[in-house]
Amino acid sequence: MCDNPSPYNPYQQLDRYIDGLPYKKENLIAILHHAQQLFGYLPDKVQRHIAARLDIPSAKVYGVVSFYSFFTMKPRGKHVVNVCMGTACFVRGAEKLQQEIEKQLGIKTGQTTEDELFSLDSLRCIGACGLAPVMMVDGKVYGRLTHPEDIKQILDEYRESLAGDREPALKEGTPS
C-alpha cells in the first residue's frame, strides 16, 4: 500500500499497479483498495475504468464496492474521524463520544463537514479496548475520551494543522 499522494495522474498510477499484478480479476479487492488510496474514494468513473481494465462488467465492480464497508463512493473529508463502536467501547460510553463529536463537528455520522475538513464514521473495534472509548483520526488512535474538552483539543489540532498549511504527522494520509 502506498502512503504518499502522487503528483502524477492517478489513472496512470492505477493502470501501472494493475499491470504489475500477476492475476487481475482475482485481485479486484486489492485494486479497489489501491484506487481508494489514490482517489480518496471510488466514484462511478473510477469503477468503470477498473471494470474496463479487467474486462468485467461494471456491475460486478459496483457489487463489490457496495458490499464492503471499507469502500466509499462519496468524497471524504481531509481527515476521517472514526469512532470505535466495538462492544468494549460501547459499554464505556462510545455513544456519548459519538454524540459529542457530532455536536462539535456539526454533522451526523456518515457525513462530511461543509469545509471538507472532516468526515465522521464509526467502525467496529480497533482492539484498543484498554483505552475505551476510543476514536481514530486517520491512522492515529486516541483513547480514554470521556471529556468533551479533550475531544475539542484533538480536533482543533487537526484544524490548526490545516490553517498553518502543514500536514499533521499521520500514518495514513488521504490524498486530496
Add this chain to the structure above:
Amino acid sequence: MKLKTRDDLNNLKSQHQVLLQNRRSVQPVSVSEAQGKPRQVMVCGGTGCHASNSPQIVEELKAELQRRGLAEQINVLQTGCFGFCEKGPILEVHPDNVLYLEVSPKDVPELVEEHFVQGKPLERLLYQDPNTEERIASDLPFYHSQMRIALRNCSLISPEDILEYIAVDGYQALAKVLFAMTPESVIDVIKQSGLRGRGGGGFPTGLKWELTRNNEANNRYIICNADEGDPGAFMDRSILEGDPHSVLEAMLIAGHTISASHGFIYIRAEYPLAIHRLEIAIKQAKQYGLLGKNILGSDFCFDIEIKYGAGAFVCGEETALIHSIEGTRGEPSVKPPFPAQQGLWGKPTCVNNVETLANIPPIILKGGDWFAGIGTEKSKGTKVFALAGKVNNVGLVEVPMGTTLRQIIFDIGGGIKHHKTFKAAQTGGPSGGCIPTKFLDTPIDYESLIAIGSMMGSGGLIVMDESDCMVNIAKFYLEFTVDESCGRCTACRVGTKRLHEILTKITEGKGTLDDLDQLEKLGKTIKDSSLCGLGQSAPNPILSTIEYFRDEYLAHIVDKTCPAGVCKSLLRYDITDKCKGCTLCAQNCPAGCITGSPKEPHSIDQERCLKCGACLEKCRFDAIIHH
C-alpha cells in the same frame, strides 16, 4: 542468508541464543545485582500501547541511555502485547524482571536515573496492589492463573526480528515435520492433542487437515483466517503483532501436511500494525529461505500471500472468506461442499484461525499428549480471551480451558470497575450470549458455554455491570448484525431487521408482552433457517438476555422504566427541593420546558422534555435527578 539444511537452522539458533540470555530468567536477580551487567528493556508495542506513545518511549530511552553512556550494555527493544492493556504502556527490564506500568515518555529520564544509574526500582511506576497498596515489581497477580501457549512469545521477543524467533526454537517444529515426521504422523499428533478451531466453531483441527489432505486434487490451499471481526476481540491481532513468525511456521507445517504449496493470510484492513509486522516477517522468512523453494533443503516449496479484507464481518465465515479472496462479494455459500472438498478456486482448502495456528509449533515440539493434558475433557489446551468492558484489568489473558469466569473476571481481571456490581459477561460477540451471575463458576469450554446459551466465539469477553441495560445491549448487537448481514438469505436479512425494530420499540417504551413472544419465536426461526453462522447465531444475544434478564424486559414493557437508567425515552428528569432557583437549567434547556421564578424551585414539563440531560449537566446543586 539462505538456510540450506536443518543444521544451518540449528547453527543460527545457537549463535543467537545469547539474545535471550537475560530474558525471563527463572531466578531473577535484584536490581542492584544487575547493575553494570548487560540488560534488556522490552517495551510493549501492541496497538493499545502504541496508541499511548510507546514508540516514543523507545526513542527517548535509547537517547537517554546514549546520553548517559549506557547504550552499549542496555538494549532497548519493542515487543508484542504484554496483555495488561489497562496499565499500558508497559515495559520490562531484564534480567531483574522489573515491570513498569503506565510509563509516559516524560518518565524516561527519572526511570534511567533511578533504575539504571542508582540501581533501585522506580517505585511510583510499579504495580500497586489495590488491597494492600504494596508495590510489586515482578510476578504480578494478573499473570498468576495464566498459562501462555499461543501468546508464548508476545512480550518476550521482538516481532520484527526473525533471529529472535529462531533463538526461541522458532522453525524447529517445521524442521521436525520436514525431516523427522510423515504428514500422517503430524495429523495424528494434532488429533491426539485435541486442538479445536479457536475462531469460534471449535472444529477439531487434526480432522480438518486430514479431510483436506484426503481429497484428491492437483492443488490445495491453506488459509489463515485473520479477519477478526468480533467487536471487542483482539487476540488474533495481538498474536500477529507480537509473534507473526509462529503463524507463518504453522502455515508451513499445515501446508506440508496437506500438501499445499500456497497459503493466504486474510487480514482486516483495520489492522495496519499487524499487516506491517506480517509483511516484515514474510520478507525475512523469504530471505532466510524459510519460504520459497526447497525449504531447508527439502523438496517442500511454499509461499504465503497477504490478502486484505475490506470491512465485512461475514468474511470471517470460511466460505465467505474464500469468495472474498477470489475478489468477489464475500457472501457465504451452502455447505457441503465444505472448503476441505471444494474451496479456493475449487480446490481443497484448509481454513485455520490465527490462534489455532499459533498453538501448532509447540504441539509439534512437545507432543500431542502434553497439550491434551491441559484443559477439560473435550476442550484441550488454553484459550486467549480479550477481557474488556467494566473490569479493572482490561487486557489479553490466556488461561487453560476449564477456568471459570469468576477466576478470569475477579482474580485476573481484578473485579468490577468503580466497585460496582457484576451483572453479566458476554462471550462470543454478536454470536454469543450474556451470562448471568449464577454461571460465574461454570468451567469454560466449548460445550459448557453452548449449554448456557452462549458460545466460545473467538474469545471476546465483555464484562457488564449494574449500569448496563441488557435490552439495550441486545439492541446493540442486533444493530451490528443488521449492518453486517450480507443479505443473501431472507431469514437473516429480513429477520434480524424485524428483531431490531421490536427491540427499538421496547427501548422506547412502546413494547407489548406480545413483542416478547415475537422476539423468541422469530429468534428461533432465524436460528433454524439461516444459511451461515452469522444468521444462525444472530438471535443469541436476544434469546440469552430474555432467558436470564426477563425482568429487565418486563420493566421496559410493563413498568415503562429502564432499571439501569440507560434507555433515554424511558428516563424521567425531575427537579428536587435542592433547587436554589439559579435559572441555569432553564437557560440551557433546548426545549424551553423548564419554568420557575428566580430564587424559587423550578419544574420540568414532562410532556415537552427531550430527555437530553442538558439540565442535569449544568446544575451546580445536584438538584436534578433522572430515574
